[in-house]
Amino acid sequence: MYNILICDDEQDIVNALKIYLSNPSYTLFEAHNGNEALEVIASEEIHLVLMDIMMPQLDGISAMVKLRETSNVPVILLTAKSEDTDKILGLNVGADDYITKPFNPVEVAARVRSQLRRYMQLGGSVLQEDSYIVGGIELNDRTKTVTLDGDEVNLTPKEYDILKLLISNAGRVYSPKEIYAEVWKESPFGSENTVAVHIRHLREKIEINPAEPRYLKVVFGKGYKIEKGHGI
DSSP, X not given: OEEEEEEXXXXXXXXXXXXXXXXXXXXXXXXXXXXXXXXHHHHSOOSEEEEEXXXXXXXXXXXXXXXXXXXXXXXXXXXXXXXXXXXXXXXXXXXXXXXXXXXXXXXXHHHHHHHHHHHHHTTTTOOXXXXXXXXXXXXXXXXXXXXXXXEEEOOOHHHHHHHHHHHTTXXXXXXXXXHHHHHHOSOOTTOHHHHHHHHHHHHHHHOSSTTSOSSEEEETTTEEEEOSSSOO
8 A cells, every 4th residue: 555645735636646546555645746746755655756847835846855855755746847847856866756747647647556556565665785766767787677667678798787887976177088998898999879878779668759858868979878867
């Protein structure tokens, strides 16, 4: 049984999400601002939070900052398309994912299942040794495995090494020459095409839409990176 908190100041949205998440395995709680959400989290064992950004009294971003002082419970932001800046800020201060309004019921259910699965696989909030996590990607360097939303991804050795380099240094931009030198351990002369091909193949395996990557980003004229925090 999982306890899920839905926090949104619009009751119609809360009601809709309750319908989408109607499941015998879920107990649903609700709150209508950040203060109420923190009160519920303090009094109940919550396993996942769906948190709106724009709310009265205490907004979702401020609530996220306070929550992360004491808890690693997964948080999925509820955002409007016009809230891109706040969405990125929320991810950078500790949110795990986001869903854009209007909601797709299938997507809501899938993202909730994914976050719950990853959270419980990690023993609640305890990170395993040699694990790197960004959004739905987890790389375990002890077992040399990579999972995406809980499902194992089969990477070639070079793809694995590139992902490990970028995810273990999330936020840092690596030029193609730097990636080649780190992964191939050779002089990076003429390495740009080789790295670009491997990056493309890696994206095809870890991105839902490789043309609009959520994790592995290009910084034009500089190189590649995985965003620190989530990769949006």
